[in-house]
Amino acid sequence: MRKIIAVAVPKGGAGKTTTAVNLAASLAVAEKKTLLIDFDPSGACSIYLGFDLAVHEGDIFDVFTFTKHISKVIHKTDLPNLDFIPTNISSMQKEERLARLTNNPYLFTNILNHEELLGYEFIIIDCPPYIKGLTTIALTAAKSILVPVRAGQISLIALKKMFEHIKWIKSGVNKNLAIEGILLTMYEPNTKAWTLTKEELQNKFGDYIFKTVIPKNVSMPESEFFGKPAVLFNATSKGSLAYLALAEEIISRYASKEETNSETKSGSKSEAKAEPTPQEPQNI
Numbered sequence: 001m002r003k004i005i006a007v008a009v010p011k012g013g014a015g016k017t018t019t020a021v022n023l024a025a026s027l028a029v030a031e032k033k034t035l036l037i038d039f040d041p042s043g044a045c046s047i048y049l050g051f052d053l054a055v056h057e058g059d060i061f062d063v064f065t066f067t068k069h070i071s072k073v074i075h076k077t078d079l080p081n082l083d084f085i086p087t088n089i090s091s092m093q094k095e096e097r098l099a100r101l102t103n104n105p106y107l108f109t110n111i112l113n114h115e116e117l118l119g120y121e122f123i124i125i126d127c128p129p130y131i132k133g134l135t136t137i138a139l140t141a142a143k144s145i146l147v148p149v150r151a152g153q154i155s156l157i158a159l160k161k162m163f164e165h166i167k168w169i170k171s172g173v174n175k176n177l178a179i180e181g182i183l184l185t186m187y188e189p190n191t192k193a194w195t196l197t198k199e200e201l202q203n204k205f206g207d208y209i210f211k212t213v214i215p216k217n218v219s220m221p222e223s224e225f226f227g228k229p230a231v232l233f234n235a236t237s238k239g240s241l242a243y244l245a246l247a248e249e250i251i252s253r254y255a256s257k258e259e260t261n262s263e264t265k266s267g268s269k270s271e272a273k274a275e276p277t278p279q280e281p282q283n284i
């Protein structure tokens with residue numbers, strides 16, 4: 001089963017791109033065939049991957065506008081199991097056209113069914129810091145959403161807004177959207193801001209929080225300068241190890257789900273285990 005995970009929250013600087021790039025890279029390191037798609041017009045994933053858009057022609061906008069076939073916009077990266085579709089919205093005209101195109105929430109859903117995309121085990125989508133348009137079409141097509149959260153009241157408000165939007169998506173355009181999890185990022189233990197944020201998260205969203213926590217770690221902004229995922233820049237840094245652990249957490253969750261499904265089907269186990277996350281949103 002393909003896992004299509006949108007990384008989204010309507011707040012700037014929440015760690016979406018860092019998470020999308022480093023989770024995708026960590027899944028690739030774990031030998032999972034992975035595709036990273038940049039859905040943010042700012043093109044930040046390209047910077048995080050050291051990708052020169054002047055050299056590598058072909059982006060997701062070309063697919064939306066039927067200018068290029070999907071096979072022409074999938075680019076190789078330094079990691080053998082990681083491919084990348086960039087976005088390159090370089091002019092006001094393109095931006096306006098994109099805004100019009102993304103009024104259709106199903107814009108991306110059919111594209112995902114292209115043969116060239118069927119062989120990926122994981123597809124990770126980096127969304128922009130707003131809900132309308134690209135985030136909505138990503139969530140309409142995705143199987144699940146991963147929400148990164150950093151400390152602070154504004155982050156909590158953005159998270160609640162995201163969950164409201166998930167409710168709306170599930171009530172119409174994508175009934176099956178699951179919640180992959182809430183990821184605590186740029187985590188600093190023993191700080192007042194994190195203690196308060198965690199308390200509120202545990203109370204309202206406890207079921208959704210990943211076991212893995214991403215610490216605040218200087219190798220993340222450093223690796224961005226060098227245009228490399230942290231796992232390639234400094235594989236033993238705390239940040240890299242945390243993203244590798246997150247990839248493992250997600251992989252093992254799906255592995256146990258698939259195992260449970262096959263056991264249930266073959267009848268070798270009469271009592272199926274409670275379904276692991278991703279789960280239905282509750283307590284919103």
Ligand SMILES: Nc1ncnc2c1ncn2[C@@H]1O[C@H](COP(=O)(O)OP(=O)(O)OP(=O)(O)O)[C@@H](O)[C@H]1O
Nearest residue numbers: 012013014015016017018129186215216217220221
């Ligand atoms: N774990 C971390 N430790 C330290 N710095 C981090 C960490 N994660 C992200 N950062 C830094 O925080 C900044 C914002 O991260 P990022 O670009 O991933 O956020 P974003 O949610 O994608 O932002 P935007 O909404 O603008 O797209 C970046 O400079 C990044 O290097």
Ligand SMILES: [Mg+2]
Nearest residue numbers: 016017040044
């Ligand atoms: Mg970003």
